[in-house]
Amino acid sequence: MFEFAGRNFRAIMEKNNPKWFNVESVPQCYTFSPEERPGEALIPICKKIPVIDLGKSLVNSSGNLETIKQLLQAGQEFGFFQVINHGIPENVVTQTMSTFKEFFDMADEQNVDVSTKKGWIYTGSKDEVKGGVHLWRDNIKHPCHPLEKCMQSWPDKPASYRKIVETYVAEIRKLSLTILELICQGLGIETGYFEEQSRVQLLSANNYPACPDPSLTLGIPKHFDPSLITIIYQGNVSGLQVLVDGQWMGVGALSNAFVVNIGNQLEIISNGKLRSVEHRVVTNAREARTSIAIFVNPAPNCIVEPAKVLLNESNPPLYKSILYQDFINASKAFGIHTDAIQNEA
Numbered sequence: 001m002f003e004f005a006g007r008n009f010r011a012i013m014e015k016n017n018p019k020w021f022n023v024e025s026v027p028q029c030y031t032f033s034p035e036e037r038p039g040e041a042l043i044p045i046c047k048k049i050p051v052i053d054l055g056k057s058l059v060n061s062s063g064n065l066e067t068i069k070q071l072l073q074a075g076q077e078f079g080f081f082q083v084i085n086h087g088i089p090e091n092v093v094t095q096t097m098s099t100f101k102e103f104f105d106m107a108d109e110q111n112v113d114v115s116t117k118k119g120w121i122y123t124g125s126k127d128e129v130k131g132g133v134h135l136w137r138d139n140i141k142h143p144c145h146p147l148e149k150c151m152q153s154w155p156d157k158p159a160s161y162r163k164i165v166e167t168y169v170a171e172i173r174k175l176s177l178t179i180l181e182l183i184c185q186g187l188g189i190e191t192g193y194f195e196e197q198s199r200v201q202l203l204s205a206n207n208y209p210a211c212p213d214p215s216l217t218l219g220i221p222k223h224f225d226p227s228l229i230t231i232i233y234q235g236n237v238s239g240l241q242v243l244v245d246g247q248w249m250g251v252g253a254l255s256n257a258f259v260v261n262i263g264n265q266l267e268i269i270s271n272g273k274l275r276s277v278e279h280r281v282v283t284n285a286r287e288a289r290t291s292i293a294i295f296v297n298p299a300p301n302c303i304v305e306p307a308k309v310l311l312n313e314s315n316p317p318l319y320k321s322i323l324y325q326d327f328i329n330a331s332k333a334f335g336i337h338t339d340a341i342q343n344e345a
Contacts, residue, residue, distance in 0.1 A: 026212060029133065029134050030135075032216060038282050045238065052067065052071060054178070075183070079275045079276055080262070082260070083258050100140075103158060106158070142203055144202065145200065169203060175231065180194040180229065193307065199302070200296075200297040205290070206289075210286060212285065214284060217283050228263050231260055234289070239283065240259065240281055262277075264327070265327075300324055300328075304322055305320075
């Protein structure tokens with residue numbers, strides 16, 4: 001099954017202005033509190049976030065050492081990095097982006113029809129944060145691995161959706177396992193360790209319409225990803241921001257590059273050597289933005305804990321063992337981060 005959130009976005013706009021896409025002010029239900037809203041300060045693009053070339057590693061193993069060094073350093077310092085020369089054909093990416101744009105552009109009646117056939121639909125009233133404030137986005141979310149178990153529940157409109165998205169998520173699967181295997185080698189963890197830790201993949205595609213006042217709204221509020229890793233394609237429009245040394249910094253939108261961020265589970269498994277960091281998505285006054293995120297997660301019944309090979313008397317476990325489903329439940333209920341399961345000194 002899949003979830004589609006946000007058609008209430010259009011309904012709310014149309015209630016006050018039939019031409020909702022030309023709305024000149026932000027409705028109150030989309031306006032964040034002064035403490036949470038991004039404000040009017042210009043946020044610079046962070047040029048320090050590493051851009052890592054995977055090309056040599058994909059061709060032969062002799063290029064691994066430098067790539068591994070870059071991956072670990074990026075994970076330690078920023079929790080975010082971008083990858084280029086990743087092996088995913090550009091036409092696969094562009095076709096997938098076009099498919100999601102077509103999905104989001106479909107008429108309301110088509111989306112409702114699609115969403116209620118094989119799953120359920122979430123309206124904008126469900127797509128909110130604490131205090132009842134709506135997010136400035138449309139969103140579709142569904143599992144994407146293993147493909148044979150979940151494809152039949154995907155949307156069947158547009159007609160090309162399943163074929164194109166199948167190709168895309170299979171390519172992202174290969175990329176994620178490549179990155180995780182390189183991280184394994186860098187940490188000194190046995191080959192294949194992450195096979196059990198990456199059995200679930202969730203796709204989440206977002207459409208962020210142009211906003212009349214981005215200083216008041218958020219596409220996604222600040223959060224940590226509860227995943228192992230997350231792989232994001234943000235197209236040619238930036239909007240993703242990362243907390244770097246206490247300051248929000250933008251992540252540049254590079255052509256045919258993927259953003260990779262370390263999730264909570266990889267922070268735990270690495271015993272804090274790699275870190276998950278807060279990030280958010282802001283809106284844009286000039287143009288709409290579409291992004292695709294793939295969350296690589298453990299299975300619900302998987303026990304997540306620091307890898308034993310990393311532990312010794314001088315490096316005790318910093319985190320308690322936890323069932324992944326319990327982590328997710330607590331995260332949803334209380335907004336916990338890995339700090340909440342750290343062992344006491």
